[in-house]
Amino acid sequence: EPEVTQTPSHQVTQMGQEVILRCVPISNHLYFYWYRQILGQKVEFLVSFYNNEISEKSEIFDDQFSVERPDGSNFTLKIRSTKLEDSAMYFCASSWPGLAPDEQYFGPGTRLTVT
Amino acid sequence: EDKVVQSPLSLVVHEGDTVTLNCSYEVTNFRSLLWYKQEKKAPTFLFMLTSSGIEKKSGRLSSILDKKELSSILNITATQTGDSAIYLCAVLNYGGSQGNLIFGKGTKLSVKP
Numbered sequence: 001e002p003e004v005t006q007t008p009s010h011q012v013t014q015m016g017q018e019v020i021l022r023c024v025p026i027s028n029h030l031y032f033y034w035y036r037q038i039l040g041q042k043v044e045f046l047v048s049f050y051n052n053e054i055s056e057k058s059e060i061f062d063d064q065f066s067v068e069r070p071d072g073s074n075f076t077l078k079i080r081s082t083k084l085e086d087s088a089m090y091f092c093a094s095s096w097p098g099l100a101p102d103e104q105y106f107g108p109g110t111r112l113t114v115t
Numbered sequence: 116e117d118k119v120v121q122s123p124l125s126l127v128v129h130e131g132d133t134v135t136l137n138c139s140y141e142v143t144n145f146r147s148l149l150w151y152k153q154e155k156k157a158p159t160f161l162f163m164l165t166s167s168g169i170e171k172k173s174g175r176l177s178s179i180l181d182k183k184e185l186s187s188i189l190n191i192t193a194t195q196t197g198d199s200a201i202y203l204c205a206v207l208n209y210g211g212s213q214g215n216l217i218f219g220k221g222t223k224l225s226v227k228p
Contacts, residue, residue, distance in 0.1 A: 004157075031213050043158065043203065045215040055213045091157065095213075102147045102165075102207045104216060106157045 002026045004107035006092050012113045013082055021077045021110045023092030032075045033093040033104060034067065036060070043091065049075065050097075082114045117142045121204050121219035128194055129227050136189040136222045138204030146209035148180055148187050149216065153201040161189070161202075194226045 005024045013019050025032050034046040048055040049067050066078045075094075079086055089111050093104040122137045140148065147165045151158035162171045164180035164187060171178050175194075180187045191198055201223050205216040 033213075033215070035216070042220050043205070043216075043218040045217070048213040048215055050213055056210060056215055058215070089156070102149065102214065103160060103163050104149070105160055106151075108157045 004092055004094055004105055006090075006107040006110050008110060009108065010111045010113070012115065015084060015114055016081050019079050019082055019112065021079075021090050021092075021112070023075045023077070023107055024073050025075055025092065025094030026096070026105060027073070029094035029096045029105075031055075031095040031097055031101060031104075032067075032069070033095075034077045035091045035093060035106075036088040037091065037109075038085075038088040046077070046090075079112075082112075084114050087112055087114045117206075117208055117217050119204055119206050119217050119219035121202075121222050123222060124220060125223040125225070127225045127227065130195055132194050132226075133190065133192045134194060134224065136191075136202050136204075136224070137186065138188070138219055139184075139186040140204075140206045140217075141185065142206045142208050142217060144209045144214075145182075145206060146214055147207045149205045149207065150178055150187075150189050151203040151205065153203055153221065154199075158203055191224075194224075196226050196228055199224060199226045 032049040037043045047057045089109045092107040095104045119140045150161040162178045167182040175192045178189045201221040203221045204219045207214045
């Protein structure tokens with residue numbers, strides 16, 4: 001069964017460093033998303049992406065964040081200068097703009113630890 | 116402010132019991148409600164509900180949406196230890212493009228043998 005994959009599974013970085021989290025969405029999906037979950041808290045929306053453009057972004061997604069689809073398969077989230085409060089599990093999700101565009105399928109997540 | 120509230124926050128039952136998990140929402144641009152199961156990491160898709168009163172079923176799990184009451188329930192019958200997980204309710208907030216999911220805090224279900 002097709003699935004969303006994410007790498008790395010765990011990333012440890014120092015405050016102020018740049019990180020890139022990578023995702024490979026399900027191959028025929030065209031809508032892509034990033035969410036995050038701080039330990040013990042709700043899953044929160046960060047950004048949605050379609051046709052090489054950001055569709056929507058939340059207040060969390062400030063100028064330190066960017067997303068890119070560098071090729072036909074990868075979808076990346078970059079945090080330019082990490083802060084302690086960026087420590088969280090980051091989930092990538094994708095959906096298909098067909099019969100069920102709302103069904104978002106999630107990857108296993110990348111646990112980001114900022115020290 | 117848009118919000119999704121789940122209850123109870125945690126639940127401990129024994130194998131064979133039936134459980135009902137609740138989700139209520141206040142979302143400006145509601146389009147659909149989704150249920151996910153989160154075991155170790157990734158939320159795994161269970162159901163998507165868009166129409167009121169139509170039950171969706173998958174094995175021992177079923178769910179229904181009540182748009183008048185702005186709520187949904189997830190039922191699990193004959194629970195098994197493998198049902199132990201956090202069950203997440205999310206509402207798709209559709210602002211005119213793709214929409215985004217607003218999640219509740221989840222219900223942690225523990226099924227004892």
